Amino acid sequence: MHILHLIRYKNILLIILVQLLIRFALFEPFHIDVKLDTLHFFLLILTTICIAAAGNIINDIYDIETDTINKPDKMIVGKLISEQAAFNLFLALNIIGVGLGFYLSHSIEKSPFFTIFVLISATLYIYASFLKHKPLIGNIVISVLVAMSILIVGIFDLIPAITEVNQSTQITFFKILVDYAVFAFLINLVRELIKDIEDVNGDYNAKMNTLPIAIGRDRARYVAFFISLMPILAVIYYIVTYLYKQQIAIGYFLIFVLGPLLYSSIKIYNATTKKQYHHISTGYKVIMLLGMLSLLLYPFILK
Known part of the structure; x- marks a missing residue:
């Protein structure tokens, strides 16, 4: 059970859910051409979660000193x-993840794609050991990697299946993945900033130099508030541009995505205590889940 908490199993389950939704709620209902068969698709999920879990472990290893103050009751490593033992597990998961990535890249005859997994694994290590200490840069990097857990499905499943006949359709669905990746990036970026203020x-x-340490808690809160407006504007644009004829989709996005986003932004603007920041951080986790569950609506949106 301790290992499950170490790899942050809730985050891992979210990655699994999102990738399953992309394949079985977005691609399959529209009979989109894909490159991976079911077995290899599940290997892609396994590859992603192994590397993500390894990243979570190395992050905790480097956070031992800060966790003794920020969350002593939730410490696992040490x-x-x-x-x-944690470092050995980190190495094992990385080897499995990168090894499977090597196999998948060759199985779809796209050997250079293997470097994606190597770069992600290396970046997670650099983030935990160095970039996390830098104002904003670390927040942006980890948010890009979160977005990559969505794009990786398109890179391995859609792009290799492109032909002259299906090119337009494949690109359209890849753009949908890009939209969701941008949403995930923005939500995670705000959440990372809130966590930095909380911690x-x-x-x-x-002796870390996160944004609230570099510019002060209040200024960092205003930065987080400003960035929190971006997903709100993005969702409004998405509704107005693509969903204006789909009442079910509009209702879902207004109630379960836009509403919580507005609530969270207001909370950020008024937050002062660690408990309030923790509440906001948890809220953005829920928003991420609700946003990704909207993939279930595409059979109605694109009918």
């Missing part, structure tokens, strides 16, 4: 699992 005391004692 308390419930030894640092050496400012432990990060300061560990």
